[in-house]
Amino acid sequence: ADLQAGKAKSAVCAACHGANGISIIPDYPNLAGQKVKYLQSSIKAYRDGERKNPIMSPMASGLSDADIANIAAYFASLPAGG
Amino acid sequence: ADLQAGKAKSAVCAACHGANGISIIPDYPNLAGQKVKYLQSSIKAYRDGERKNPIMSPMASGLSDADIANIAAYFASLPAGG
Numbered sequence: 001a002d003l004q005a006g007k008a009k010s011a012v013c014a015a016c017h018g019a020n021g022i023s024i025i026p027d028y029p030n031l032a033g034q035k036v037k038y039l040q041s042s043i044k045a046y047r048d049g050e051r052k053n054p055i056m057s058p059m060a061s062g063l064s065d066a067d068i069a070n071i072a073a074y075f076a077s078l079p080a081g082g
Numbered sequence: 083a084d085l086q087a088g089k090a091k092s093a094v095c096a097a098c099h100g101a102n103g104i105s106i107i108p109d110y111p112n113l114a115g116q117k118v119k120y121l122q123s124s125i126k127a128y129r130d131g132e133r134k135n136p137i138m139s140p141m142a143s144g145l146s147d148a149d150i151a152n153i154a155a156y157f158a159s160l161p162a163g164g
Binding site: 023026027028029030032033034035036037038041051079080081082 | 105108109110111112114115116117118119120123133161162163164
């Protein structure tokens with residue numbers, strides 16, 4: 001995966017999940033240091049409609065598999081706990 | 083929430099999510115240091131059928147709101163990253 005591309009693509013995610021992957025809003029999960037495969041399957045689930053959320057579904061809708069791999073790899077690479 | 087009760091109740095979760103909340107299986111999320119509100123809403127979603135998973139749905143089915151609050155508080159209290 002391309003961490004730089006993931007970082008660029010994840011800019012919009014930072015609004016809720018935090019620039020360091022520790023979410024600003026208690027209802028939303030921290031992503032930093034999370035398992036890359038879990039992050040990938042979650043974003044795909046939102047993109048493909050398996051999981052539904054008024055915010056995450058549109059966020060994920062335009063992403064390619066490569067985008068998802070890069071975004072997931074980027075957040076997984078951040079230190080857990082920030 | 084009662085962390086001791088949460089720890090006791092979470093023993094079965096450790097099989098996949100790890101005794102320290104860092105999951106053993108790459109497909110399953112780390113829970114250590116996750117947002118308590120997100121953990122609660124996730125477990126409830128599995129219990130109440132909003133989220134469906136062949137393993138998590140039965141795991142969550144028998145839990146009371148108090149169980150869920152205790153389990154969520156316990157995993158949230160563990161150091162992120164293990």
